[in-house]
Amino acid sequence: MQVREIQTQDWPAILTIQDECYPNIEPESLAALQSKAQLSPETCYVITQADAVIGYCLAHPWQRDLPPSLEQVLDTVPKQETLYLHDIAFSAKARGLGAGAAVFSRLIEQARNWGLGSISLVAVGGAHTYWQLLGFKSRIIDKSLDSYPEDACYMVYAID
Numbered sequence: 001m002q003v004r005e006i007q008t009q010d011w012p013a014i015l016t017i018q019d020e021c022y023p024n025i026e027p028e029s030l031a032a033l034q035s036k037a038q039l040s041p042e043t044c045y046v047i048t049q050a051d052a053v054i055g056y057c058l059a060h061p062w063q064r065d066l067p068p069s070l071e072q073v074l075d076t077v078p079k080q081e082t083l084y085l086h087d088i089a090f091s092a093k094a095r096g097l098g099a100g101a102a103v104f105s106r107l108i109e110q111a112r113n114w115g116l117g118s119i120s121l122v123a124v125g126g127a128h129t130y131w132q133l134l135g136f137k138s139r140i141i142d143k144s145l146d147s148y149p150e151d152a153c154y155m156v157y158a159i160d
Contacts (some may be wrong), residue, residue, distance in 0.1 A: 001097050002048045003106060006037045006056070010046045013053035021089040025124070025149055028071055035074040036060050036086050043083065043110050047090065047099045055090035057103045059083055061114065065139070067122050067154060069147035082156070083111040085121040104134065111159055119157040128153040 006014070011030060018027050037044035040060035047055035061077050062084035068074060085107065090099055111119055122145060123131050128138065136155040145152040 001054075001094075001099060001102070003045050003099075003102055004048065005041050006044050006046050010053050010056070014046065014056045017053070017056060017089050017091050018087075020091055022125070032071050032073050033058060033087075039074050039077065043107060045103060045106070047094060047097075047103065049093065049097065052093070054094040054097075055088070055099050055103075057088045057107070058086040059088075059107055059119075060086065061116065062120070064118065064120065064156075065141040065154070066143050067120065067141075067145070071147065080114065080116065082118045082120045083107060083114070083116050085119055108159060117159055119159065121155055122148055123153045123155055124149045124151060126151065128155060131155050131157075 011034065014033065015027070015030065036058040043059040045057045046053045060074065061080040062068065062082055063079040064081040066078070067084060068086070088100065088103060107119060121131065121136070134157065136157045139154050139156050141154050145154065
């Protein structure tokens with residue numbers, strides 16, 4: 001298993017994994033996804049096994065408690081207060097490889113290097129229970145999460 005920055009030829013596989021992982025959610029456009037990688041290539045990765053993309057991670061610095069809307073195309077960072085984990089998704093081929101732990105560890109390291117005190121995300125599809133196990137805590141924010149599915153939950157992981 002290898003974790004590396006996203007390359008142009010990886011986008012079709014990323015879109016396929018997005019469809020596999022979120023069958024009940026309208027998929028985000030390629031432009032919206034690519035804008036995250038263009039904004040922060042250091043924290044946007046693919047996970048490969050035998051040269052096949054089996055997962056991806058899209059994260060970028062952002063303003064605390066004001067997550068971007070789904071389908072929002074990003075071109076600038078308002079404030080660098082948190083590392084916002086937009087999406088992390090794996091195909092069934094990634095099960096049992098420790099890919100999630102490897103990527104999360106890498107994100108924590110990068111956030112520390114940038115002097116960011118937290119990682120934040122919006123959990124959907126019941127994923128909040130997974131993120132709680134990793135130490136994320138739910139937080140009520142003023143920004144509407146209407147662009148996300150109904151069960152959307154804003155969460156923050158404090159970096160020691």
